[in-house]
Amino acid sequence: MTPISKRVGVLGAGQLGRMLAIAGYPLGQKFGFYGMSDDEPSALLGHMHKQSDDTDSLQKLVDFADVITYESENTDVETVRKISQTTPVYPGEKSLFVTQHRGREKGMFDQLEIPCASYRIVDSLESLQLAVDEIGVPAILKTTTEGYDGKGQFVLKEKEQIDEAWKSIGGRELILEGFVEFHRELSIVAVRNANNEHVYYPLVQNVHHEGILRYTIAPAREVSEEIQQQAELYMQKLLDELDHVGVLTLELFETTDGLVANEMAPRVHNSGHWTIEGALTSQFENHIRAICGLPLGSTEPRQPLAAMINIIGETGPVEKVLTMDNVFLHLYDKAERKGRKLGHINLIADDEESLFSLFKELSDFLPK
Amino acid sequence: MTPISKRVGVLGAGQLGRMLAIAGYPLGQKFGFYGMSDDEPSALLGHMHKQSDDTDSLQKLVDFADVITYESENTDVETVRKISQTTPVYPGEKSLFVTQHRGREKGMFDQLEIPCASYRIVDSLESLQLAVDEIGVPAILKTTTEGYDGKGQFVLKEKEQIDEAWKSIGGRELILEGFVEFHRELSIVAVRNANNEHVYYPLVQNVHHEGILRYTIAPAREVSEEIQQQAELYMQKLLDELDHVGVLTLELFETTDGLVANEMAPRVHNSGHWTIEGALTSQFENHIRAICGLPLGSTEPRQPLAAMINIIGETGPVEKVLTMDNVFLHLYDKAERKGRKLGHINLIADDEESLFSLFKELSDFLPK
Numbered sequence: 001m002t003p004i005s006k007r008v009g010v011l012g013a014g015q016l017g018r019m020l021a022i023a024g025y026p027l028g029q030k031f032g033f034y035g036m037s038d039d040e041p042s043a044l045l046g047h048m049h050k051q052s053d054d055t056d057s058l059q060k061l062v063d064f065a066d067v068i069t070y071e072s073e074n075t076d077v078e079t080v081r082k083i084s085q086t087t088p089v090y091p092g093e094k095s096l097f098v099t100q101h102r103g104r105e106k107g108m109f110d111q112l113e114i115p116c117a118s119y120r121i122v123d124s125l126e127s128l129q130l131a132v133d134e135i136g137v138p139a140i141l142k143t144t145t146e147g148y149d150g151k152g153q154f155v156l157k158e159k160e161q162i163d164e165a166w167k168s169i170g171g172r173e174l175i176l177e178g179f180v181e182f183h184r185e186l187s188i189v190a191v192r193n194a195n196n197e198h199v200y201y202p203l204v205q206n207v208h209h210e211g212i213l214r215y216t217i218a219p220a221r222e223v224s225e226e227i228q229q230q231a232e233l234y235m236q237k238l239l240d241e242l243d244h245v246g247v248l249t250l251e252l253f254e255t256t257d258g259l260v261a262n263e264m265a266p267r268v269h270n271s272g273h274w275t276i277e278g279a280l281t282s283q284f285e286n287h288i289r290a291i292c293g294l295p296l297g298s299t300e301p302r303q304p305l306a307a308m309i310n311i312i313g314e315t316g317p318v319e320k321v322l323t324m325d326n327v328f329l330h331l332y333d334k335a336e337r338k339g340r341k342l343g344h345i346n347l348i349a350d351d352e353e354s355l356f357s358l359f360k361e362l363s364d365f366l367p368k
Numbered sequence: 369m370t371p372i373s374k375r376v377g378v379l380g381a382g383q384l385g386r387m388l389a390i391a392g393y394p395l396g397q398k399f400g401f402y403g404m405s406d407d408e409p410s411a412l413l414g415h416m417h418k419q420s421d422d423t424d425s426l427q428k429l430v431d432f433a434d435v436i437t438y439e440s441e442n443t444d445v446e447t448v449r450k451i452s453q454t455t456p457v458y459p460g461e462k463s464l465f466v467t468q469h470r471g472r473e474k475g476m477f478d479q480l481e482i483p484c485a486s487y488r489i490v491d492s493l494e495s496l497q498l499a500v501d502e503i504g505v506p507a508i509l510k511t512t513t514e515g516y517d518g519k520g521q522f523v524l525k526e527k528e529q530i531d532e533a534w535k536s537i538g539g540r541e542l543i544l545e546g547f548v549e550f551h552r553e554l555s556i557v558a559v560r561n562a563n564n565e566h567v568y569y570p571l572v573q574n575v576h577h578e579g580i581l582r583y584t585i586a587p588a589r590e591v592s593e594e595i596q597q598q599a600e601l602y603m604q605k606l607l608d609e610l611d612h613v614g615v616l617t618l619e620l621f622e623t624t625d626g627l628v629a630n631e632m633a634p635r636v637h638n639s640g641h642w643t644i645e646g647a648l649t650s651q652f653e654n655h656i657r658a659i660c661g662l663p664l665g666s667t668e669p670r671q672p673l674a675a676m677i678n679i680i681g682e683t684g685p686v687e688k689v690l691t692m693d694n695v696f697l698h699l700y701d702k703a704e705r706k707g708r709k710l711g712h713i714n715l716i717a718d719d720e721e722s723l724f725s726l727f728k729e730l731s732d733f734l735p736k
Binding site (some may be wrong): 003004025026027028030031044045046047058143152223280289294295297298300302315318319322323325326328329330331333343 | 386395413414415671687691
């Protein structure tokens with residue numbers, strides 16, 4: 001072990017853990033995972049502690065680790081609190097507690113004067129009716145916790161849909177969010193370490209289809225210096241308020257009135273996958289640096305333009321991808337299933353024309 | 369498993385296996401290793417089959433693997449021959465047989481009309497005396513097999529040293545090589561897959577100290593198009609003659625009479641480590657592509673200049689490396705030991721001045 005080497009325990013064993021490990025081994029780190037099965041994307045990339053193995057498997061990961069991190073904002077806060085008594089967990093409990101609940105998240109946006117959609121927490125048909133009267137339609141009803149890739153959401157176009165909406169996802173705590181008119185969806189990935197260093201990647205532009213991120217352009221086109229600084233200011237406030245250590249991602253809407261926060265994730269993010277080849281330091285390496293108490297790396301792009309295309313549901317003609325220049329394949333070793341993220345393709349280009357021509361060649365991987 | 373995924377078994381579990389795995393997982397490949405201990409650099413990066421486990425551990429690796437490769441040209445040919453009866457081994461037996469013996473290697477250079485030093489195989493004091501009479505001094509006496517990083521060599525400056533030389537490394541088959549006057553040491557990494565695709569990285573310049581590679585500049589400065597083509601022609605002949613599948617590396621001397629072959633290795637090579645961030649496709653990824661029957665990736669550099677500095681013996685001030693831009697750390701998770709390769713640092717630069725200033729900042733890692 002070198003002076004900078006640590007044993008990193010990851011709660012989860014999916015593609016994020018896999019890419020954290022691939023980025024972390026070159027720094028001399030060792031990895032362990034707490035997951036479900038030996039078929040998961042991270043299973044071969046370190047010590048695998050399965051939930052099913054025995055009741056001690058989580059403790060075994062904790063015993064192995066110098067520092068613990070997690071793949072998902074849906075990680076149990078109580079578990080993290082308990083682990084924290086013996087082993088540091090980054091990002092910390094507060095980051096997890098706030099980001100796993102849309103109401104708390106919006107509350108923090110308000111507190112820090114970061115613009116976001118108007119919202120109401122509802123827990124009954126009656127409170128939903130009241131909220132719709134206040135917020136108006138169109139509005140989006142969401143579960144306050146869990147829900148990703150468009151799951152657990154209902155778009156209320158008319159007041160007459162209230163019953164239907166409550167039947168569809170109600171019976172639990174929900175949040176009604178006012179509809180935000182936006183030109184496009186952006187996101188920003190930022191990193192903070194325990195020494196209070198902050199670094200920010202450029203804003204990127206994200207295109208979703210059926211609730212799932214399909215591709216990212218990095219940096220987002222036509223973003224003024226001012227808008228980038230605005231986004232960085234929001235991130236700085238959030239990182240500091242959360243005392244966040246690790247990567248934090250904020251999804252934003254670009255509107256005629258400026259940036260409006262949508263939601264945040266206390267982790268490496270799909271919209272940051274382009275950084276593997278696209279930036280001087282990837283989001284994965286910077287997350288590992290941050291949680292291991294190391295200096296953060298440069299977030300500079302390595303070329304004028306980069307992009308990321310998700311491989312969704314079917315693996316598709318990946319062999320063709322290998323015949324193309326300036327294109328990098330990242331498979332997660334997952335079985336095909338509708339809507340599932342199986343991998344992604346990173347692209348680099350000197351200009352928009354070159355990028356567009358790569359997109360054309362990769363049209364099999366884009367939504368029809 | 370995707371259509372391009374294979375299970376790769378590696379004979380050896382050192383840093384080369386480690387970097388092959390880090391490059392191969394994103395293509396959806398799985399890895400297994402046949403090694404000595406759980407402390408080896410690859411041990412956490414796939415299924416580890418230890419020689420000490422039981423007599424079946426090699427067979428277990430073979431049973432796991434769709435294809436087998438190896439880390440070292442000193443791999444036992446008989447073992448490879450046996451494995452080949454059930455599972456493809458790349459590079460094949462011929463590549464291994466020729467490259468693990470300096471006499472056979474030189475024989476192939478002669479056969480393919482690739483210039484190399486004059487040489488004689490000797491197996492006794494008498495035949496050594498005869499060889500020195502024919503080749504003259506200075507000359508270098510080497511073991512025909514094994515020997516790396518300057519081990520198993522004796523520089524004969526005067527004829528009077530014959531006894532001393534034989535005592536020092538004799539009592540086994542040796543090769544006496546004529547001394548080549550050279551300006552500098554170059555090397556070229558090339559790749560061939562089973563579909564007979566060939567790709568070549570640019571010639572790089574290598575600087576050794578006490579027999580160990582200390583740094584590489586890529587591409588080598590002031591190499592004419594003609595010299596690059598000459599090197600590629602030599603590689604093409606060697607790849608085809610060996611029916612080689614995978615990476616092949618050739619070390620060359622640049623002399624006033626042109627390129628002179630020194631030795632070759634049937635594997636990814638220390639002088640190709642710069643390709644991880646420096647080229648569109650790394651030597652490690654291209655080796656995996658080649659042995660898995662996939663199309664080869666572009667060998668184009670991603671920037672005007674790159675370099676690699678080895679971390680030898682002591683880990684040194686690696687935390688400082690993390691504070692520098694355009695610099696990438698690669699540690700192998702090995703304990704410190706004199707002369708041991710513990711990791712390397714990759715550098716990228718737009719021009720010689722920038723590269724030089726990075727070298728200055730990293731002088732702790734360079735020979736005094």
